[in-house]
Amino acid sequence: MLRLLQIEFIKLWNNRASKVLIIAYFVLLTSIALIAAIKFDIGPVQFHLADQGIFNFPYIWHFNTFVTALFKLFLAIVIVSMMSNEYSNKTIKQNLIDGLSKKEFILSKVLTVVSFALISTVFVFVVSMILGLAYSDYNELSIIFSDLEFLPAFFFKLIGFFSFCLFLGILVKRSAFALGFLILWTILEQVVFGLMGWKVMSWDAARMVKDFFPLQSMSNLIKEPFTRLSAVQNIGQQIGEDMKFDYHVYWYEFLIVIVWTAIFIYLSYALLKKRDL
């Protein structure tokens, strides 16, 4: 297993573009701390974002995992290209000839993806912990360690998304087209949802079906955290809007994402096995 990771590491780390993107990604993960520095000072209106409670435990777990998950696109580029470059350089052929089995080849990619997700999760945990300890209004241990389910949610969300990228890389074989396909798919999910709700079934039923779509199920894992902020809640109450949303992570949401992950990895393997190179 270590050997497979090392193989992938050599391939990635010696590629300048991948290296820059990976470093940029982790710098961005850290830079979420900079939000703390956002301060508006316009005469009577003084606004310091860090004072608005976004760094309060346990809300910070939700907020940080949601925001950092947006940066996953950087790694998506790396992952799609690490897969499709093997095709365009024909190195996949050479790897197999040199004695890597097709299973090992896929496994080395999957292990890399899992490592990316794991390192990101640890990163987010550490950054959030530091930020929280610095700015949070509540520092009781029981509060700090509540709502931690957002971390596994983050982890599985990344793994799911990255396996989708892996699969697209293998399917399309060209990184630019694979990324295009990813964007197309995002739009497609919404279009299908719209069509279903409009013509086929009720909007509620359509919404339920949509929750099973791969990208939608991944985004369901961590719902948007902004309406949970007390400031936003206050505004909502003033304009008479009921802002009761359900932010929790449910087991079946995990399950859907894990099933999709398994499907994507299996399909990648099946595709590789079936194809003549």
Added chain:
Amino acid sequence: METILTVNHLTKKFGYLTAVKDLSFTIEKGNVYGILGPNGSGKSTTLGIILNVVNRTSGDFSWFDGNTSTHEALKKVGAIIERPNFYPYMTAIQNLKLVCKIKEVPETKIQEKLELVGLWDRRDSKFKTYSLGMKQRLAIASALLNDPEILILDEPTNGLDPQGIHQIREIIKTIAGQGTTILLASHLLDEVEKVCSHVVILRKGENLYSGPVDSMLASHGFFELRCQQMDQLKSLLEKNASFGKIENFNGTLTAYLKEEMDAMTLNKMLFEKGIVLSHLVKRKESLEEQFLTLTKNN
């Protein structure tokens, strides 16, 4: 003798096209094999199948004693298929280190093999800066990293300039001299003739011949003769039962033997009949001629 590869009734279909048809042959340790065939005769497909990159339609093949999985067996094989494929952004050393990881061999051989192919001085240059000849030589170095039981080369001199072709041939000869089994696919017959002891001849995916180069045709060779009394010579030879076809081409008579006869006997016989030769050569058909005969007759 130790068997390295056994291929049994291998068939590969691409849709309606049958690229390899019911192909069987074995590779024994220590010989140098050539796979011959015109373009599109299924050479590369056959190699692709035994190297795990092309799926077979039917039939089977086994490496070594047949107890190892293909990808484990491939760690003991060195192979180069068509174009050299490496990571363009990595240097020679980095690329070879990666191959060592895949083949699970120590990195200690890298220097030795790079020196063998004459690339040690360029070891820290990126692969994409290499010329085609250098890329091909790096591919050979990479295939040799594990000191393979068998080296498989698919058109190794394709697209190279004469100098590059010469370098690759020298390397192949050196390796063959060390006793490594080699399987060389090529449509360049003189190339195969120079290094191979055994051949497998394919046409449209079918096996026409497999065995030693020498016994490819049941042929005893032919004489090239010249003298002043050509017509007399011709009629004399036509009466002799040892000769088959006799051709006169540009003033040289080519007489094909039906049974063994050496040049001395013929010379003596003709001299006794009063024919004095000005030119006498006994030759065997070149591989090219044998190959064309084989592929034509069938």
